[in-house]
Amino acid sequence: MENGTLDEALQRLHRTGPEFDGWLSNHAPMAAEALIRHGHAGDVHQWIDDYLDHLEEVPRGISPIAADGWRDPLGDSSRTGDWLVFFEREVRAQPWRDVLAAWWPRLLPGIAAGATHGVIRVGHAVRALLDEETPVRVAELGQGLAYWAARWQPLAPAGQGPYRAGDPRAALDAVPRVPDQRFGIRSRLAQLADLPAWPRAAGAVPGEGEVADRLRAIVTAAVQRHLRYGYGSPVMMVHAATAPAAVLRALPALPPELGLPSLEAAWAASAAVTAAYSPAEPDPAVAATSPGEPEPAVAATSSSREPGPALMQDGSPDPDEVFDRAVASGDAHAIKFADAAVEMWRARPDPVLLHAARHGTELIGPAA
Structure with missing residues (x-):
């Protein structure tokens, strides 16, 4: 990974806020990390140049957040500027792993934050830090945590199962759809509490084995399912895969005791996005596939x-x-x-x- 290019990109982007146009997430830090990881360091600065016109300045704070006064402003997007200052201070004062270990369990119940972009940005930041620790990457982790805290949004309780399907793909197929899919993600996620089938469908994580293996299985299932169900909302259905992928990327930096709750939250996030955006029927233009089958047939387009x-x-x-x-x-x-x-x-x-x-x-x- 070309470390200098990533740090240069993050330095440019830390002058911008985590959102623009009121609700849209700033994807540039996440995309830059992915581009460089896959050998596209030479494309990063031009990609950022094209994206910068969308972005806004770092939001101003209202009132400083005290170390023991974090609960009230949690999930208050009007305090985004305050959260950015708070976590800038936290990651400067303590080792980044200590900050992550302290705040991960506090933020995890609100994994839906910013349409799951809070946890996704943190996952990209941790993956980069595990490659190499630099001041700008530590600062990026702070910005990701701040965004997660500002947009913290809990999901309806999932219950305790037990879920009968053994594999995540069957489990995602069984997740009930929210009835009203006309509006944004907050409206859709709010409907989960009224779905009688939601607690059992999302109540226990499918699959067996180690936490990391089960997370990979969830990400894999969500990616595979996008092939046939992504057509209904191609962008939003992506997050059924990228949210648990972010948890998987953070896992090596977390204390072992946070593994199981992280797995549970990742599954709940993937199931919630599936419930919120999955169409009722698979895309008729894509032939049915199952894991391990060869190339799927796609209708002529x-x-x-x-x-x-x-x-x-x-x-x-x-x-x-x-x-x-x-x-x-x-x-x-x-x-x-x-x-x-x-x-x-x-x-x-x-x-x-x-x-x-x-x-x-x-x-x-x-x-x-």
């Missing part, structure tokens, strides 16, 4: 007339080409989704992951 993708010897897409397509689109969500998909593919080479990422880039389309 305008994109199918383009030159075919690079294929590996087993007939699956080349992971570098899949990520390159996401980069060419310029869209931050396509980049982050391809990042998660390729990361899972490298852990367990399932071609459906790469097909899902490539198709996701097509669904999301070029950056505005």
Whole structure:
């Protein structure tokens, strides 16, 4: 990973706020980290140049947050500026791992913060810090934690299960849909409390094994499912995969006792996004697939007339080409989704992951 380029990019971006246009998340720090990790350091500064016009200045604070007075401003977006100052101070005064260990369990119940972008930004920051600790990366962790705290949003209690399905893909398919999908994520997540099937569907984490393995299985299932269900809301359905991927990235830096609650929160976040944005039926243009099957059949579209993708010897897409397509689109969500998909593919080479990422880039389309 080209460490100097990432630090330069983060220094540029730390002059901008975590949101713009009132609610939209600043994806640039996350996208920059993913671009560099996948060999696109040379594209980062131009990508930021194109994105900067969307961004706003760092918000001003209202009143300093005391170390023992954090509960009241938690989830108060009007205090974003105060949270940024608070965590800037925290990560300067203490080792970053200590700050993360102290605040992770406080923030975890509000994992839906900023449409899950709080935890996602923290996950990218921790992944970069585990590569190399630098002052600007420590500062980026502070900014991610601050955004999570400012937009802290709890989910409806999931209950205790037990969930009968053993694998995460079957579990995601069984998650009930919220009835009214006309409005934004806050409106949709608020409906979970009124769904009788929600506590049992999301109450116990599917799968078996170690925490990291179960997290990978959840991310994998969400990426695979996007292939057939992402068409309804291509951008928002990405977060069913990228939120648990963020938890997985943070896991090595967390105390072991936080592993199980982190897994539970990651599953709840993935299930909640699925409930909020999944369409009622799979995309009829995409043939049914299951993990391990070869290339799915996609109905003819305008994109199918383009030159075919690079294929590996087993007939699956080349992971570098899949990520390159996401980069060419310029869209931050396509980049982050391809990042998660390729990361899972490298852990367990399932071609459906790469097909899902490539198709996701097509669904999301070029950056505005």
